[in-house]
Amino acid sequence: MHECTFCAKPYDEARGGFTIFSRDGTAKHFCSRKCLRHVIMKRKARKLKWTDKKK
Secondary structure (H helix, E strand, C coil): EEEECEEEEEEEEHCCCCECCCCCEEEEEEEEEHHHHHHHHCCCHHHHCCCCCCC
């Protein structure tokens, strides 16, 4: 089980999701394309009501 980097929702890798590797070699896991698009648009997860990241 991986946890989404953006919304902190656990998801099963076999059922889908995306893994993006940055240039420094770190992996970012996303549960859906919705979360991936929010990261590309540089939105803050803590400002959205549907995410579990409230830090």
